[in-house]
Amino acid sequence: MNLRGLLDFVLCKTFFRVKFEGRENVDFSKRYVFVANHVSAIDAMLIYTDIQELGIMAKAELFKNKLFAKVLSSQGVFPIERGKKDFGHVYHAVKIITKHDKNLLIFPEGTRKAKSKGVKAKHGAVYIAATADVQIVPMHITEKIRLFRKIRIVYGKPIELKVDKENLKKHKKR
Numbered sequence: 001m002n003l004r005g006l007l008d009f010v011l012c013k014t015f016f017r018v019k020f021e022g023r024e025n026v027d028f029s030k031r032y033v034f035v036a037n038h039v040s041a042i043d044a045m046l047i048y049t050d051i052q053e054l055g056i057m058a059k060a061e062l063f064k065n066k067l068f069a070k071v072l073s074s075q076g077v078f079p080i081e082r083g084k085k086d087f088g089h090v091y092h093a094v095k096i097i098t099k100h101d102k103n104l105l106i107f108p109e110g111t112r113k114a115k116s117k118g119v120k121a122k123h124g125a126v127y128i129a130a131t132a133d134v135q136i137v138p139m140h141i142t143e144k145i146r147l148f149r150k151i152r153i154v155y156g157k158p159i160e161l162k163v164d165k166e167n168l169k170k171h172k173k174r
Contacts, residue, residue: 021152025157026137035137036153037109053102
């Protein structure tokens with residue numbers, strides 16, 4: 001059994017009753033930037049069980065332990081420095097979609113406590129999706145995650161970005 005299957009069995013079927021809704025909204029043969037609210041430490045793992053070919057943007061602090069960093073990297077997770085303009089990792093995110101033909105998962109608020117702290121979503125997901133020329137799929141995760149309870153993860157309809165490519169290229173050069 002691979003890691004995805006193990007996580008699906010342990011998290012989605014044993015400790016929680018995860019139900020993915022709205023899958024009919026998404027053509028999984030295409031590539032997207034998936035954006036979701038972030039309510040618990042297991043959000044990314046739950047979504048990872050349902051989406052094949054997925055790169056995940058995660059806070060750099062998770063990569064401090066070398067062994068854990070190796071496991072994360074092997075599963076398509078890559079670090080980003082929160083609160084900084086980390087353009088190298090933004091371009092890496094674009095390459096994940098365009099060169100490696102994978103989807104990308106981002107938690108645009110950058111923290112699990114966004115709602116309580118009044119944190120607004122960052123613009124990186126839109127910039128990455130526009131640069132990679134893919135749609136954004138909004139996702140919503142149940143706000144209260146409790147052991148042995150149902151968790152709903154809902155896929156929204158893909159959002160087509162109307163971007164002036166020339167203006168985007170000018171912005172890249174700055």
